[in-house]
Amino acid sequence: MSTVKMVEYEHASPEVKAVYDDLMARKGIDFVPNFWKTVASHPPTLIRLWRDLNEVMAPGRLDRLTKEMIAIAVSATNGCNYCINSHTAAAQALGMDAEMLGELMAVVGMFNLTNRMAEGYQVESDVLPTL
Amino acid sequence: MSTVKMVEYEHASPEVKAVYDDLMARKGIDFVPNFWKTVASHPPTLIRLWRDLNEVMAPGRLDRLTKEMIAIAVSATNGCNYCINSHTAAAQALGMDAEMLGELMAVVGMFNLTNRMAEGYQVESDVLPTL
Amino acid sequence: MSTVKMVEYEHASPEVKAVYDDLMARKGIDFVPNFWKTVASHPPTLIRLWRDLNEVMAPGRLDRLTKEMIAIAVSATNGCNYCINSHTAAAQALGMDAEMLGELMAVVGMFNLTNRMAEGYQVESDVLPTL
Amino acid sequence: MSTVKMVEYEHASPEVKAVYDDLMARKGIDFVPNFWKTVASHPPTLIRLWRDLNEVMAPGRLDRLTKEMIAIAVSATNGCNYCINSHTAAAQALGMDAEMLGELMAVVGMFNLTNRMAEGYQVESDVLPTL
Amino acid sequence: MSTVKMVEYEHASPEVKAVYDDLMARKGIDFVPNFWKTVASHPPTLIRLWRDLNEVMAPGRLDRLTKEMIAIAVSATNGCNYCINSHTAAAQALGMDAEMLGELMAVVGMFNLTNRMAEGYQVESDVLPTL
Amino acid sequence: MSTVKMVEYEHASPEVKAVYDDLMARKGIDFVPNFWKTVASHPPTLIRLWRDLNEVMAPGRLDRLTKEMIAIAVSATNGCNYCINSHTAAAQALGMDAEMLGELMAVVGMFNLTNRMAEGYQVESDVLPTL
Numbered sequence: 001m002s003t004v005k006m007v008e009y010e011h012a013s014p015e016v017k018a019v020y021d022d023l024m025a026r027k028g029i030d031f032v033p034n035f036w037k038t039v040a041s042h043p044p045t046l047i048r049l050w051r052d053l054n055e056v057m058a059p060g061r062l063d064r065l066t067k068e069m070i071a072i073a074v075s076a077t078n079g080c081n082y083c084i085n086s087h088t089a090a091a092q093a094l095g096m097d098a099e100m101l102g103e104l105m106a107v108v109g110m111f112n113l114t115n116r117m118a119e120g121y122q123v124e125s126d127v128l129p130t131l
Numbered sequence: 132m133s134t135v136k137m138v139e140y141e142h143a144s145p146e147v148k149a150v151y152d153d154l155m156a157r158k159g160i161d162f163v164p165n166f167w168k169t170v171a172s173h174p175p176t177l178i179r180l181w182r183d184l185n186e187v188m189a190p191g192r193l194d195r196l197t198k199e200m201i202a203i204a205v206s207a208t209n210g211c212n213y214c215i216n217s218h219t220a221a222a223q224a225l226g227m228d229a230e231m232l233g234e235l236m237a238v239v240g241m242f243n244l245t246n247r248m249a250e251g252y253q254v255e256s257d258v259l260p261t262l
Numbered sequence: 263m264s265t266v267k268m269v270e271y272e273h274a275s276p277e278v279k280a281v282y283d284d285l286m287a288r289k290g291i292d293f294v295p296n297f298w299k300t301v302a303s304h305p306p307t308l309i310r311l312w313r314d315l316n317e318v319m320a321p322g323r324l325d326r327l328t329k330e331m332i333a334i335a336v337s338a339t340n341g342c343n344y345c346i347n348s349h350t351a352a353a354q355a356l357g358m359d360a361e362m363l364g365e366l367m368a369v370v371g372m373f374n375l376t377n378r379m380a381e382g383y384q385v386e387s388d389v390l391p392t393l
Numbered sequence: 394m395s396t397v398k399m400v401e402y403e404h405a406s407p408e409v410k411a412v413y414d415d416l417m418a419r420k421g422i423d424f425v426p427n428f429w430k431t432v433a434s435h436p437p438t439l440i441r442l443w444r445d446l447n448e449v450m451a452p453g454r455l456d457r458l459t460k461e462m463i464a465i466a467v468s469a470t471n472g473c474n475y476c477i478n479s480h481t482a483a484a485q486a487l488g489m490d491a492e493m494l495g496e497l498m499a500v501v502g503m504f505n506l507t508n509r510m511a512e513g514y515q516v517e518s519d520v521l522p523t524l
Numbered sequence: 525m526s527t528v529k530m531v532e533y534e535h536a537s538p539e540v541k542a543v544y545d546d547l548m549a550r551k552g553i554d555f556v557p558n559f560w561k562t563v564a565s566h567p568p569t570l571i572r573l574w575r576d577l578n579e580v581m582a583p584g585r586l587d588r589l590t591k592e593m594i595a596i597a598v599s600a601t602n603g604c605n606y607c608i609n610s611h612t613a614a615a616q617a618l619g620m621d622a623e624m625l626g627e628l629m630a631v632v633g634m635f636n637l638t639n640r641m642a643e644g645y646q647v648e649s650d651v652l653p654t655l
Numbered sequence: 656m657s658t659v660k661m662v663e664y665e666h667a668s669p670e671v672k673a674v675y676d677d678l679m680a681r682k683g684i685d686f687v688p689n690f691w692k693t694v695a696s697h698p699p700t701l702i703r704l705w706r707d708l709n710e711v712m713a714p715g716r717l718d719r720l721t722k723e724m725i726a727i728a729v730s731a732t733n734g735c736n737y738c739i740n741s742h743t744a745a746a747q748a749l750g751m752d753a754e755m756l757g758e759l760m761a762v763v764g765m766f767n768l769t770n771r772m773a774e775g776y777q778v779e780s781d782v783l784p785t786l
Contacts, residue, residue, distance in 0.1 A: 033200040056237045106568075130398055207379075273685055304629070315439055342511055499703075598766040602767065
């Protein structure tokens with residue numbers, strides 16, 4: 001249960017309602033997810049995050065599905081339940097199936113393993129990219 | 132500096148040398164990276180990791196570049212210097228440029244932010260995918 | 263559910279009871295929280311943690327509320343549900359409201375983002391404090 | 394060393410230069426720190442982060458020094474060297490001395506300990522704040 | 525609830541059934557734990573993980589109980605509920621009692637504390653092992 | 656480089672010197688490691704940590720070497736360079752060789768992998784120990 005009272009649509013201020021309306025329209029859903037109703041307890045954060053998220057998730061050189069799969073990889077590595085559930089659902093809506101998730105999880109697992117072994121042995125970098 | 136003595140090619144046992152040879156051939160390089168020379172201090176681990184890595188990184192439903200970018204996302208989230216450097220170089224060799232890395236880092240940063248806010252507010256899941 | 267049997271007040275040894283009594287008195291509560299009943303399964307740990315916690319949380323150059331907000335920041339970054347709930351309640355009892363928590367979460371989120379970007383890009387330190 | 398080429402002031406585009414100028418003016422420094430020169434390799438990220446950071450770090454219900462100390466707590470928990478160095482220097486410039494940092498580190502250490510013990514024992518929440 | 529449909533024994537392919545049978549035989553249980561039914565949604569991962577796990581957990585220079593306690597230490601540090609529960613049960617079956625877990629948790633807690641303080645103060649290494 | 660000035664033996668207060676003397680005697684070394692000289696910038700923390708560490712690391716149901724190997728597992732999972740180096744050296748002095756470290760790292764790697772996969776798939780616990 002959220003540690004703050006979530007802001008329901010009917011009690012929201014006009015600026016919060018504007019974010020809620022835009023969010024439901026863009027996502028094509030008819031409810032406001034708990035994350036956003038929680039963050040709305042601090043309106044400047046709601047507004048900033050919603051603006052940033054749209055900017056970051058817009059398709060660019062990486063497409064939207066790739067971005068959602070990266071979001072799953074980050075959320076699995078951090079162990080954030082809410083985020084894993086919501087990004088998996090979003091990627092599923094964009095076409096990810098169980099086999100693609102299987103490959104994704106295999107990669108996430110593998111590099112969590114090698115990350116800790118490279119650290120645990122204190123291996124020194126010998127490949128230095130400069131893009 | 133590695134906490135164990137790295138196994139140099141000329142001192143390697145035949146089974147370790149076989150991995151080194153395969154590794155240099157597949158990667159198209161003429162040296163053995165520090166990670167592998169370190170892990171070779173425990174040959175069963177060297178053999179298992181090299182076998183697993185080839186299996187996990189083989190192109191499937193996700194292509195190789197996408198897998199390397201997921202490896203960067205995991206390594207950045209864990210803060211593993213060696214891994215960040217080596218996967219960034221690998222992705223660069225496969226065509227990732229600074230703009231693609233910029234989008235990748237923007238996504239990684241954004242969801243590290245939302246992961247901690249979803250946890251920090253203890254938001255309850257309201258979207259449950261079943262693939 | 264705790265992985266060990268929690269030690270209830272009525273079954274506690276005198277040394278455990280002494281910690282429980284002190285804890286309820288100092289916190290002004292009439293029950294022993296689950297964390298402490300769990301840790302009491304290993305009495306030396308109970309005694310050491312309770313002693314340390316009082317020492318660390320005593321108001322000094324930082325006041326008690328600031329210390330509780332730092333505890334929330336750490337717990338949100340680690341994603342520890344029990345800890346987030348209990349430190350948020352403690353900070354609330356000391357006067358933290360939803361707006362202050364909103365600012366706190368905004369800061370926690372922001373620096374989880376920049377932490378991972380600084381790591382992900384392997385940025386080198388160029389500012390070295392010496393206090 | 395950054396994995397991308399940093400954008401030096403003299404080679405920056407006008408929109409990047411505008412951020413650099415604002416940044417040096419607000420921070421009262423005459424150089425652009427490595428983090429910002431690195432992030433400038435992806436201008437939309439530079440612009441978004443600088444805007445967000447100013448919004449989040451503006452004094453509100455929490456003062457600037459408290460916010461910098463929370464940034465240190467987050468960065469120490471994540472182990473981000475660049476961030477620890479730069480936020481410690483920033484807090485020092487705002488008046489934090491070694492004794493205050495000592496109290497801060499004691500709190501950060503203590504709750505990293507209790508976080509892992511609460512998780513390690515799977516303690517169930519029994520205190521639920523609703524702000 | 526798993527984000528993918530778990531593969532029940534009766535619906536499993538022959539290669540998945542073979543892993544399930546081997547797993548129940550080796551563990552001496554008559555059900556397939558959720559982790560394995562979930563991972564079976566991607567058969568190559570199921571097969572690889574089961575093979576690797578048997579290799580890694582076989583008694584060698586470290587005995588099986590020590591390996592399970594290290595698994596608890598890792599899982600507590602990462603805060604993985606499923607893993608903490610299952611490795612604690614496995615260690616308990618091998619003879620770990622509440623007092624041994626108490627010592628283990630005390631060590632895990634203590635070094636999570638010192639890890640963050642060593643990082644938070646940016647302490648430089650002055651002891652370099654070479655095994 | 657530490658973010659605070661380290662306290663050298665010759666400039667230490669009597670209470671800090673007492674810890675330094677005890678520490679060098681117990682460890683059988685003739686210098687004060689950087690971690691302790693850094694923590695000494697806040698004497699109450701130095702005194703508390705040294706007292707706690709001796710209590711936690713005393714041989715009990717788990718022997719000293721097992722405790723040092725758990726310290727390595729925690730430090731590798733957190734990626735703390737200083738701690739990995741110093742606990743690896745301590746375990747080496749107690750008899751750990753490259754093969755034992757190899758098994759330890761294999762276990763640490765394996766469960767960092769399974770931890771993230773259990774989280775990434777949101778697997779529900781089906782084994783609940785009660786010690």
